[in-house]
Amino acid sequence: MIRPRRLPSVLLGIAVFFLICSPQGAAMAFFSKKEVVVGSPMEGVLSYKGKPASGAQLRRHLRWKDETGVTDTVVADQNGHFSLPAVTDSWRPLLPAEFVAHQKVYVEYQGEEYLIWTMGKMDESLYGELGGKPNDLICEITGELARVEVDHGMLGTVCRWSSIDR
Template sequence: MLSINRFPILIGVLLVLVISEVSAGMFGFAKKTEVHLSPEVNGIVMLNGKPVAGAQVVRTLDYDQEYREETITGENGAFHFPEKNIKSSRPNKLLDETRVRQIVTVNFQGEKYLLWYATPGTIHWRTGIANRLASMRCELSAPEIEQGFENIEKPQFPHSTFSVCRWDNE
C-alpha cells in the first residue's frame, strides 16, 4: 500500500515527466531534422596515370551512427555514390555538438588508400565540399596530403581534407 507521505512525491515525479514530454514536443527536442551527410560523389581512381578497374571503394559517413556503402570502380576507374541525407532528432538536443565525418577509401592490391577525410563542421550542404566530391581525380601513387580549400558559405572557416586525390583548380 502506498503511504500518504509518498503520494505527493509520486505526483510530483509524474508531473515533471509529463511537463518535460510536452515541452520536448513544444520546443522541438523530439522533432527530427534533415541532416546532410554527404553530397553526390564522383571520382576516378588511377595508378601511374592508368585507370584502376575493379577496386573496392568504401564511403563511411558518421553522425548518430555509421553509414557505410561500397562500390567497385568501372573499366575507366570511375566510381559514384549518391547524395546521403538522414532525419535525426540529435540536432535538437541541448548542448549537442555531434559532427558529420566523411571518409572515402579505396582498397586495391591489398592496400588501403585515403581518397577523402573531412569533418564539414555542419549538418548543412557546403558548396565547396560538394564541388570537390563531384570531381575527384585520385592517383594512388600520389602522396596523401592535407589540402585546404574555400568554405563558400563561411569563408572565415576554410575546409580541409586529407587525400591522395587532386582537383583541377590546383
C-alpha cells in the same frame, strides 16, 4: 538534490530556457526532426600511377550517431570512374548540438588498401564538405594525403578537383 515535487518545475524551467535562448524557431527545432547530409555524392576518377584504376573497390565509411556508422561500396569502371550516392539521415536534437560526421574513404586495388579521404564534416548541407560540388574529381590512390583548407571541418585527401560549383 531536487525533491520529487519540484522536478516538474525544474524541467519546465529548462524547457523555457532553451525556447527563449535558442536562435530561429527554437520551438520547432526542439520538437521536430532535422534532415542532414552525412555524406555528399562523390563522383570522379581513380588512378593508380597515372593510369585508370579499373576495377578498384572504393569503400566509404560514415560515422556520426554511433561508433558503427554506415558503409557503402562501389567498383570503378574500366576508366577508373566511380560514383557514390548521397547518404542522408534525420535526427532530433534535444539540446543545442553541433553536427559532426566522420568520413573515411578507402580504395582496395591490386591487393593493397589506400586511404584517399578522411574528414570531420561539420556542415550538414549537401556538398558541405567543400562548400560546393567539386568538378573533375581525380584521386591518385598512390598519392600522399594532403591537408585541404575547408570552411566547416578538416579534410585530408589525395583527390584534386578543378573547381567548386557553389
